[in-house]
Amino acid sequence: ISPQLDCAGRVLVLDRPRVMGIVNVTPDSFSDGGEHASLEAAVAHALRLAEEGADILDIGGESTRPGAAEVSIDEELARVIPVIERLAKETALPISIDTSKPEVMRAAVAAGAGMINDVYGLRRDGALDAAAALGVPVVLMHMQGEPRSMQQAPEYDDVVAEVHRFLAERIFSAEMAGIAKKKIVVDPGFGFGKTTAHNLALLAGLERFVDLGVPVLAGLSRKRSIGELTGREDAQARVHGSVAAHLIAAQRGATILRVHDVAATVDAIKVWDAVAKVPAPRPKA
Numbered sequence: 001i002s003p004q005l006d007c008a009g010r011v012l013v014l015d016r017p018r019v020m021g022i023v024n025v026t027p028d029s030f031s032d033g034g035e036h037a038s039l040e041a042a043v044a045h046a047l048r049l050a051e052e053g054a055d056i057l058d059i060g061g062e063s064t065r066p067g068a069a070e071v072s073i074d075e076e077l078a079r080v081i082p083v084i085e086r087l088a089k090e091t092a093l094p095i096s097i098d099t100s101k102p103e104v105m106r107a108a109v110a111a112g113a114g115m116i117n118d119v120y121g122l123r124r125d126g127a128l129d130a131a132a133a134l135g136v137p138v139v140l141m142h143m144q145g146e147p148r149s150m151q152q153a154p155e156y157d158d159v160v161a162e163v164h165r166f167l168a169e170r171i172f173s174a175e176m177a178g179i180a181k182k183k184i185v186v187d188p189g190f191g192f193g194k195t196t197a198h199n200l201a202l203l204a205g206l207e208r209f210v211d212l213g214v215p216v217l218a219g220l221s222r223k224r225s226i227g228e229l230t231g232r233e234d235a236q237a238r239v240h241g242s243v244a245a246h247l248i249a250a251q252r253g254a255t256i257l258r259v260h261d262v263a264a265t266v267d268a269i270k271v272w273d274a275v276a277k278v279p280a281p282r283p284k285a
């Protein structure tokens with residue numbers, strides 16, 4: 001049987017790689033250039049992603065792009081809560097809240113979110129206890145340093161080993177705080193305190209994280225490393241590189257793919273899934 005994530009009653013079945021559509025409700029989010037700052041635009045965008053085949057919608061009110069300024073609790077709430085309330089009514093999809101703040105986690109779940117996606121791995125004060133009390137599945141992501149400074153000089157002895165160790169520790173801490181292991185997802189955090197070489201090592205070595213015994217989420221969509229590898233400066237031109245990267249992530253064990261370009265990724269996974277369904281060849285007699 002496949003792992004399932006019960007997102008406040010909306011179940012995400014991980015019988016194949018599932019597509020998480022990104023809904024930035026931030027004026028400075030790098031790939032949307034702020035056009036989703038308004039509630040209507042964000043809701044319309046999210047509903048379009050649902051049309052394109054997203055399995056879950058990730059709502060974020062604080063841009064965590066390198067160098068981004070921090071956002072106050074009130075500002076983050078003002079951005080995301082109205083969007084979550086509308087989407088909880090207008091779509092049947094599970095909704096995740098992309099936040100590190102306990103207050104935003106609580107308000108978002110009260111508004112209809114069914115998963116917490118924390119780029120800071122529930123390390124902010126009160127985050128672990130808030131997530132445990134809310135009882136929804138959580139995504140624990142690795143980040144080296146803080147969004148403001150993480151890309152200045154990222155350094156590792158062995159990035160795969162160090163990220164693996166960090167995620168193992170976050171799983172342990174989450175379980176100690178009362179979060180059931182079956183509600184935990186891990187994520188190596190592509191681009192969060194990593195050079196392109198580090199991101200490539202993490203993608204190549206993604207299978208390492210499967211041994212942590214929880215689903216793996218991969219999010220490379222339109223990121224700087226994809227731009228560097230493909231020479232595509234404009235984030236909107238990084239679709240093909242992003243789809244390629246997420247197909248490799250799926251091949252190497254990721255079962256949630258966090259993307260901007262849902263339709264393209266859904267098509268790629270349809271091809272992936274058809275091949276995965278081909279019966280294994282009978283052993284030679």
Ligand SMILES: Nc1nc2[nH]c(SCC(=O)O)nc2c(=O)[nH]1
Nearest residue numbers: 064117119139141187189190219
């Ligand atoms: N779990 C998870 N959440 C995320 N939120 C962002 S925001 C930056 C961007 O989309 O470029 N990235 C990620 C990611 O990689 N994993």
